[in-house]
Amino acid sequence: MSGGLIAAIAGLAIADSFNPVTIVAITLILLTVRTRPLASAITFVLGAMSTVAVLGAAIFLGADAAAGTVGDGLIWLRRIVFLIAAAALFTAGIRRFKDRPRKGVNLPSWFGVGTAFPLGVLMTGADLPNAFPYFIAIERLIDADTGLAAGLLVLAGYSIVYCIPCLILLALGMAHGGKVRDRLQSVYDRFSTGTLRRSIPAALALLLLAAGVLAIALWP
Template identity: 55%
Template sequence: MSAPLLAGILGLALLDALNPATIGGVALILLAPLRRPVACAAAFVAGAYLTVLTLGLAVFAGAGAAADAVTGGVTWVRRIALGLAAVLLLVAAVRRLRSRHRGAVTLPSWFGPWTAAPLGVLVTGADLPNAFPYLIAIERMVSADVPAGLGVAVLAGYALVYCAPCLVLLGLGAAHGASVRRRLDAVHERIGSARTVPRSVPAALGLVTLAAGVTALAVA
């Protein structure tokens, strides 16, 4: 595991951490009139962490096995992973070309400390199609022939970085509950309230450009 490779994976994890679904989920839990909001938020983050780690381990193991089983397997793993990442970017670009209404994010009536972790799994799992940085990071690890034990440790760290903004919110909520909730009102208004997301041609063009770059890497 070279320093440039580790730095690249860290950069991808930091990009992946800017995830409105999990961040908004923690903010909503801390704002909700619950008896134990911090415990609920901690369980939600734990569910998100386990989801990201489990998916990463499954993809890493499957990609490694495919690379070992087929002649030139590493090349095909790279092409498939980067090709899928490019497709996800193009899908995101198409979505930015039309405005869409997004309903308000609310907690279900059955929500509590024991159901927060499963909800974290569902929310994070539903947002994983946007996790193209994760696919690129795993492809880099397979291409570099990272050993299985070290790969597990790196993926555990990646999942921790992915959840870092949520952990920061959680820590602030535990230490400064009332003041943090006042500040989170603005975050919830932006992320969790019902609103119409306008179309953005510049954002779509940026995503298409990024997809073209990833495609070029895949065929190189």
């Protein structure tokens, strides 16, 4: 594997790591979980990390079979991911044309140390179709004819990088306690209460971005 390929995949992993789903989950754990929050958060992160690593390994190992059966199977998979992202951006753009109340997000009532791991798996798995840097990284590994051991090692590293912001947030929350939780609470309140006012510039920007992502998805 070349240094350029490793650097490119590391950059994709860093971009993918700023994932709102996992970061919001860790924020809610710090704000609302009073019994063993550290163990719950670490278990959740392990669930997220395992999902990224295992699904990536499955796609990487099955890529040759998929390509042989479907023809450029991974390219079509990436196109589907981009189409989903374009649809999500288009929907968000349309919604910005009118006022709408903000809705808070909460952890399920059954959340705890014993259920944190499967929740991490479920939330990360549900969000991965929007994580197109992830699929681009796998495609680059395959295009470079990366060996099995090296490919799996890179994917394991990708899963660790994917969770680094969550781990940093968790470390800050546990180290500085109330100060960090107060800041997180103010940010959470800002984005979960009140009314999100319509914004035509934001709506047009989202629609333009959706058109760009769609163009990438349809590119030959």
